[in-house]
Amino acid sequence: MSGNGTTPVIEVNGLVKKFGDKTVVDHFDISVPKGAIYGFLGPNGSGKTTTIRMLCGLLTPDAGSGTCLGYDILRQSDNIKEHVGYMTQKFSLYEDLTIRENLDFMARMYRVKDRKRKVDAALEDLGLANRSHQQAGELSGGWKQRLALAACLLHQPDLLLLDEPTAGVDPKARRDFWDEIRRLSDDGVTVLVSTHYMDEAIQCDNIAYIAYGKKLIDGPARKIPEMVGLATWRVEGPDLAELATQLHGKDGIEQVARFGSALHVSGMDAQKLEAAIKPFLKDKRYTWKQQPAGLEEVFIHLMSGSTDNFAAGQEAA
Numbered sequence: 357m358s359g360n361g362t363t364p365v366i367e368v369n370g371l372v373k374k375f376g377d378k379t380v381v382d383h384f385d386i387s388v389p390k391g392a393i394y395g396f397l398g399p400n401g402s403g404k405t406t407t408i409r410m411l412c413g414l415l416t417p418d419a420g421s422g423t424c425l426g427y428d429i430l431r432q433s434d435n436i437k438e439h440v441g442y443m444t445q446k447f448s449l450y451e452d453l454t455i456r457e458n459l460d461f462m463a464r465m466y467r468v469k470d471r472k473r474k475v476d477a478a479l480e481d482l483g484l485a486n487r488s489h490q491q492a493g494e495l496s497g498g499w500k501q502r503l504a505l506a507a508c509l510l511h512q513p514d515l516l517l518l519d520e521p522t523a524g525v526d527p528k529a530r531r532d533f534w535d536e537i538r539r540l541s542d543d544g545v546t547v548l549v550s551t552h553y554m555d556e557a558i559q560c561d562n563i564a565y566i567a568y569g570k571k572l573i574d575g576p577a578r579k580i581p582e583m584v585g586l587a588t589w590r591v592e593g594p595d596l597a598e599l600a601t602q603l604h605g606k607d608g609i610e611q612v613a614r615f616g617s618a619l620h621v622s623g624m625d626a627q628k629l630e631a632a633i634k635p636f637l638k639d640k641r642y643t644w645k646q647q648p649a650g651l652e653e654v655f656i657h658l659m660s661g662s663t664d665n666f667a668a669g670q671e672a673a
């Protein structure tokens with residue numbers, strides 16, 4: 357579900373956060389429709405976590421204003437927290453408490469009514485009813501993440517904030533996790549998720565790409581490739597690794613990425629790209645086809661800009 361034209365769940369303008377003399381979030385605006393899965397993408401240190409924390413009232417912005425779930429982010433953070441489920445980057449439950457104790461503790465924190473039944477139901481849904489007395493610290497990464505999600509859903513939040521929720525989790529557990537996120541979104545829960553993974557980014561309805569604390573691109577996921585304007589050719593044939601080596605670094609070719617049995621060769625200047633590819637078209641072992649850039653190559657393009665924002669220095673912004 358990607359929004360239904362009602363009042364946005366999050367609507368903020370001009371958010372700024374500074375730590376010392378470093379501007380970590382720089383005039384950030386966003387409007388998040390109800391039920392949307394909104395992806396925050398960007399290199400390490402680009403300000404995603406800081407932005408998420410300001411949106412739910414955990415951190416006070418130095419400038420800017422807005423609402424989250426209809427509450428003022430500056431003055432009504434307690435109301436916001438009651439209706440938000442926030443899954444932090446690091447496992448934030450108690451490793452030396454049992455699975456049940458962790459859920460029970462969270463349910464008490466949120467003053468969940470009919471606590472025992474809700475905790476039992478969560479354990480059942482998780483498939484952990486038989487292991488409820490096991491310490492949370494003994495769980496694998498994937499199970500810890502499912503437990504953390506279950507814990508932040510106990511109070512039935514309207515908005516889920518997920519900060520790199522599947523870092524270090526295997527692909528099968530990631531897929532299961534995303535099936536659950538999609539189900540929640542279909543039920544009207546709005547989800548804001550920061551991620552580094554491409555396979556997660558393509559699951560999002562909307563995407564904001566953030567670098568150096570600034571939002572560079574923002575829009576419906578299906579429109580992002582057009583907005584970025586990357587030109588792409590697809591090539592199939594033998595010895596793709598060798599071909600990739602030959603293509604790399606040619607003027608006009610900014611990116612060569614392997615997609616299954618093909619290479620996607622991309623550049624921002626369509627004419628330069630075509631000129632760079634022209635000599636290769638003579639080799640009849642290869643089939644070349646021009647095609648619109650997909651989200652995946654666009655993300656590779658965006659993410660390859662920088663690996664760590666602030667480590668590289670803000671002057672690059």
Ligand SMILES: Nc1ncnc2c1ncn2[C@@H]1O[C@H](COP(=O)(O)OP(=O)(O)OP(=O)(O)O)[C@@H](O)[C@H]1O
Pocket residue numbers: 375380398399400401402403404405406407445666
């Ligand atoms: N409390 C703080 N005090 C000082 N600097 C901070 C604080 N919190 C974050 N920062 C800095 O602000 C910048 C943005 O950090 P933030 O965690 O918001 O980025 P991020 O995009 O979530 O990064 P990552 O993807 O690595 O989690 C980083 O340079 C970080 O070191």
